[in-house]
Amino acid sequence: MKRVVITSVGAVTPVGLDAESMWQNVKQGKHGFAPISSFDTSRLKVKNAAEIRNWDPVAMGLNKKEARRMDRYTQFAMAAAKQLIDSAGDLSGIDPYRAGVIVGSGIGGFQSTVTEHAKFLEKGPDRVSVFLIPMMICNMAAGQIAIEYKFRGDNFAPVTACATSAHAIGEAFRKIKDGYLDLCITGGSEGSINEFAVAGFQNMGALTESQDCDRLCIPFDKERSGFVMSEGAGLLLLEEYEHAKARGAQILGEIVGYGATDDAHHITGPDPEGDGAAHAMLHAIREAGIEPGEVGYINAHGTSTPLNEQCETAAIKRAFGEHAYKLAVSSTKSVTGHMLGAAGGVEAIITMKALEEGVLPPTVGYKVPDELCDLDYVTEGARKTEIKYALSNSLGFGGHNASLLLKKFEG
Known part of the structure; x- marks a missing residue:
């Protein structure tokens, strides 16, 4: 069996738009909770979330025209993938058919679905975007990453709710360990903070209605009352150990x-x-x-x-x-x-x-x-x-x- 190492990472989160700044804020306990700014919460009991505020995909390195054809969750994934590729070292000699992308999303293009459905009701079916279907489906982040970086190996998107990206990483680990891939971009992305989604989670009793942002998400505390919706992406480049060594890659960790x-x-x-x-x-x-x-x-x-x-x-x-x-x-x-x-x-x-x-x-x-x-x-x-x-x-x-x-x- 092959050893599987981590040779690069990328992250887009409410507490840092790259993996290192996120890690520093996590270590220091600087949370990302605040009143929701992206829509009017007057009809909801839940008022707070962890949003990525003032999101600008172009500033994150995405092509403006292409970004307009992507849902928010795909934009997050593409930005994280760019960070990962930029810090991965020389990939010019890899076999593209042994380079995979296994990146999932729990809900997929929820923002696009809500936006285009409202347009459908207000203006009729002819006004629905021609890009709605590729924007809303859960596999499109994986597909877009593969297209951008020409990774032609295994490409799919696990969907297991909040376990999605852990399953994606596990499956990528197995693909490399068992010899089917040399390397794989893997993880997950989500961008579903909207009024409709919050209403659904709120009404099932999953979200906290607390107004104190410093006591909003308090795991293991007796007064915990529900989770706080967040958004972003976390991607890892997993690689077979000898393959990574041969190309002189920096090795950050190992999955065993x-x-x-x-x-x-x-x-x-x-x-x-x-x-x-x-x-x-x-x-x-x-x-x-x-x-x-x-x-x-x-x-x-x-x-x-x-x-x-x-x-x-x-x-x-x-x-x-x-x-x-x-x-x-x-x-x-x-x-x-x-x-x-x-x-x-x-x-x-x-x-x-x-x-x-x-x-x-x-x-x-x-x-x-x-x-x-x-x-x-x-x-x-x-x-x-x-x-x-x-x-x-x-x-x-x-x-x-x-x-x-x-x-x-x-x-």
Whole structure:
């Protein structure tokens, strides 16, 4: 089996329009929560989100004409991909048919769907954009990236709600590990903060209605009341180790395990016993051939919903036994918000950075302990500590669980 390393990353988030600035803000606990500015919230109970404000795709390096034909989520993905390619080193000698793109989105072009549907109702069918279909479908970010950079290998878009980009990364990992690809751009993108989407999440009770932005997203805190919608993209370039060495690529980290399961329990609620999520973590650990006690940190799914943290804590205890109380767990959604289908990509980058620098990112805003959430959630601020292995968990509506095991790169 091949070794799979990370040789470049790209990120577009509300707390930084590149991976490094995002990481600095995550470490410092500088969240991106504020009153929604992109539409009138007077009809909604939910007033706050983590938006990418004053988004300008041209300033991010996209062609103006092409950007107008892309939904917001595809623009985010293309901007992240450009960062990734620009920092990847010399790719001129790669075999394009062994270069893949596996990039997903939980919802796809929701902004375009809402905009064009309103136009349809007001002005009739002839006024609907000829680009609506390619703008709205979930696979178009993957397709556009491949077109731009001529990656002709495997190209598809997993869709598993909030586990989407973790599954994308896991599938790319397997493609390279098993010898089908030499390298792959992978992760996810999301751009769905609009009145219609917020109304849907609000009415199902998923979003917090708090008005205090410093207590808006408070994972593992007893007063948590729902997640905060966010948007953006997180992409990684995964590469076979010898291929990366041969072209002189910088190696940032390594992926050594991937676990994927389903709760088979409920369309939105997690399994209260945490059995499915526990098995996802254990599958990733077993694939790497290590013991659970070697894992030092978990970047939790940690959405700040009452059920998620209770069930995820139970899953960690089920997977790790007594070691659960010795490892560190944090939720960086307390800074970034919940980026839905992009969350796993962004959090994999954060987990890679934590291993690379020996710094565990904090869970921000935590004040009130919950007796059902009694692990070490790194609530005192970023923690300097050297670790070798870390997990990144992503859990999605439909019971989808994905767990990625990353290793500090040691050559």
